[in-house]
Amino acid sequence: MKYYNLSIDFEPSWDTYSLITEILGQQPKEYKQSHFEKSNMPSTWWIQLIQDDEDSPIDFVNAFMDLLEPNFEKLNEIGIRNNDIAIRLVYEYHKQCSMEFHSEELERIGRNSITLCIECIERRK
Numbered sequence: 001m002k003y004y005n006l007s008i009d010f011e012p013s014w015d016t017y018s019l020i021t022e023i024l025g026q027q028p029k030e031y032k033q034s035h036f037e038k039s040n041m042p043s044t045w046w047i048q049l050i051q052d053d054e055d056s057p058i059d060f061v062n063a064f065m066d067l068l069e070p071n072f073e074k075l076n077e078i079g080i081r082n083n084d085i086a087i088r089l090v091y092e093y094h095k096q097c098s099m100e101f102h103s104e105e106l107e108r109i110g111r112n113s114i115t116l117c118i119e120c121i122e123r124r125k
Contacts, residue, residue: 061105091120
């Protein structure tokens with residue numbers, strides 16, 4: 001199973017959370033206050049794509065970058081900087097974890113100062 005997350009961090013605010021939703025035109029994962037948060041307002045906005053083992057691969061880097069690139073100016077206007085944004089791959093594997101990225105995808109992420117995070121988690125039977 002693979003989970004692809006696009007997350008945006010910001011100062012706690014329902015207004016910013018709503019503005020990001022409006023700008024990107026995507027419904028984020030439901031906000032749930034964690035025990036680490038001091039405020040009852042969100043400080044992270046995120047969406048997730050899920051790829052089951054039998055599913056076709058998801059071009060998550062380009063999907064997320066296609067969503068972000070035309071909206072960087074609007075996000076900047078509400079205080080979101082590119083270094084507040086991260087793309088995360090969480091990969092559940094059995095026996096072997098291997099992946100590859102095309103140079104064009106990595107260049108696109110780097111050119112826009114977006115963080116790429118990869119977590120590999122061994123699936124236990």
